Amino acid sequence: xxxxxxxxxxxxxxxxxxxxxxxxxxxxxxxxxxxxxxxxxxxxxxxxxxxxxxxxxxxxxxxxxxxxxxxxxxxxxxxxxxxxxxxxxxxxxxxxxxxxxxxxxxxxxxxxxxxxxxxxxxxxxxxxxxxxxxxxxxxxxxxxxxxxxxxxxxxxxxxxxxxxxxxxxxxxxxxxxxxxxxxxxxxxxxxxxxxxxxxxxxxxxxxxxxxxxxxxxxxxxxxxxxxxxxxxxxxxxxxxxxxxxxxxxxxxxxxxxxxxxxxxxxxxxxxxxxxxxxxxxxxxxxxxxxxxxxxxxxxxxxxxxxxxxxxxxxxxxxxxxxxxxxxxxxxxxxxxxxxxxxxxxxxxxxxxxxxxxxxxxxxxxxxxxxxxxxxxxxxxxxxxxxxxxxxxxxxxxxxxxxxxxxxxxxxxxxxxxxxxxxxxxxxxxxxxxxxxxxxxxxxxxxxxxxxxxxx
Numbered sequence: 001x002x003x004x005x006x007x008x009x010x011x012x013x014x015x016x017x018x019x020x021x022x023x024x025x026x027x028x029x030x031x032x033x034x035x036x037x038x039x040x041x042x043x044x045x046x047x048x049x050x051x052x053x054x055x056x057x058x059x060x061x062x063x064x065x066x067x068x069x070x071x072x073x074x075x076x077x078x079x080x081x082x083x084x085x086x087x088x089x090x091x092x093x094x095x096x097x098x099x100x101x102x103x104x105x106x107x108x109x110x111x112x113x114x115x116x117x118x119x120x121x122x123x124x125x126x127x128x129x130x131x132x133x134x135x136x137x138x139x140x141x142x143x144x145x146x147x148x149x150x151x152x153x154x155x156x157x158x159x160x161x162x163x164x165x166x167x168x169x170x171x172x173x174x175x176x177x178x179x180x181x182x183x184x185x186x187x188x189x190x191x192x193x194x195x196x197x198x199x200x201x202x203x204x205x206x207x208x209x210x211x212x213x214x215x216x217x218x219x220x221x222x223x224x225x226x227x228x229x230x231x232x233x234x235x236x237x238x239x240x241x242x243x244x245x246x247x248x249x250x251x252x253x254x255x256x257x258x259x260x261x262x263x264x265x266x267x268x269x270x271x272x273x274x275x276x277x278x279x280x281x282x283x284x285x286x287x288x289x290x291x292x293x294x295x296x297x298x299x300x301x302x303x304x305x306x307x308x309x310x311x312x313x314x315x316x317x318x319x320x321x322x323x324x325x326x327x328x329x330x331x332x333x334x335x336x337x338x339x340x341x342x343x344x345x346x347x348x349x350x351x352x353x354x355x356x357x358x359x360x361x362x363x364x365x366x367x368x369x370x371x372x373x374x375x376x377x378x379x380x381x382x383x384x385x386x387x388x389x390x391x392x393x394x395x396x397x398x399x400x401x402x403x404x405x406x407x408x409x410x411x412x413x414x415x416x417x418x419x420x421x422x423x424x425x426x427x428x429x430x431x432x433x434x435x436x437x438x439x440x441x442x443x444x445x446x447x448x449x450x451x452x453x454x455x
Contacts, residue, residue: 025092120164280436314435325404361440
């Protein structure tokens with residue numbers, strides 16, 4: 001089953017491995033040097049698991065080599081980590097050379113084995129935002145006309161896909177992708193029209209229009225969705241990331257009863273996990289600890305338990321992990337020095353433009369809460385102290401914001417700080433209230449701070 005990426009985890013079951021090693025054989029995929037790989041991680045996600053595959057080594061010229069253990073003689077599917085969005089099809093013993101085009105991914109070139117199949121999987125209809133849009137799409141195009149043109153495009157692609165491969169397995173997988181790509185494109189019609197109308201109408205008028213429009217759209221759209229879903233069993237549908245994303249979109253629009261009527265029982269576990277992964281407020285709450293008792297899918301259960309193991313120290317109510325920081329005078333402070341009062345923490349760096357853009361709002365909040373039982377702490381994670389001190393000079397800072405710095409990588413690792421700006425809220429009992437707290441500009445932040453300040 002296709003799973004959503006959440007972390008890097010080796011997944012080897014000895015009993016399974018002993019059976020598969022008799023015919024599994026490594027495939028080698030080499031990505032030619034590309035500047036984008038110096039800025040972002042080059043990792044492959046196996047579409048049937050959550051697990052990441054890292055490049056085994058780097059060749060001269062910064063080319064990256066992936067050694068993939070391919071157990072299925074009919075072939076397996078991989079995907080370049082989400083930011084890249086590139087599809088890969090490999091069979092045991094294959095050698096594939098990839099000349100990756102990071103700006104226009106559908107122009108990526110493949111050499112060696114299965115070059116035609118991989119070119120097929122990465123054409124613009126699969127990777128571009130327009131998907132299967134009819135040419136010259138405008139608001140005047142009715143949904144029925146839009147639908148006819150989308151399925152005409154799908155039928156045309158199905159007629160030509162046999163040129164890419166003689167493999168019936170590959171052709172069957174392509175049919176699934178195309179059918180669900182069509183459903184995704186139909187949903188884009190709804191989203192595009194609704195977005196444009198929202199900008200044209202007053203809020204009250206839009207709500208009335210939208211309720212009617214959504215009802216009419218779903219009445220026609222769900223006929224196609226049911227027809228296509230009934231063509232395939234659940235394991236096939238959940239075998240590909242694009243397909244699963246489309247199914248999630250349908251559930252978001254139509255409700256979970258849609259997949260229940262289709263008999264897609266495993267997808268409910270999948271959907272529950274994905275909703276949790278997409279909402280840090282829920283992901284770092286006690287809800288994560290309750291999820292294992294609610295799921296029956298063994299793969300989802302494995303991922304949830306690994307999430308609990310990784311994030312347990314940051315869940316709401318967890319004891320705060322203490323660290324040392326230095327202020328602008330070089331004095332050492334610990335978070336525990338302020339035990340007994342809530343802490344609203346801004347983790348940032350001088351090289352982070354979004355961080356600097358939010359800084360004024362953080363300081364404005366601090367001024368509003370001056371004299372109340374809550375402390376504002378700004379923690380720079382710049383590698384060196386000098387850029388941080390230089391940046392602070394001449395800035396109009398609130399007097400009740402404690403400016404601190406740390407170069408301790410353990411702080412970033414323990415608090416899972418992979419991106420900034422990041423805000424953390426700690427209560428007066430020195431426990432995590434929100435490991436991913438709202439930013440200073442989000443609705444409800446003042447109410448939340450008032451609440452913890454008055455507890």
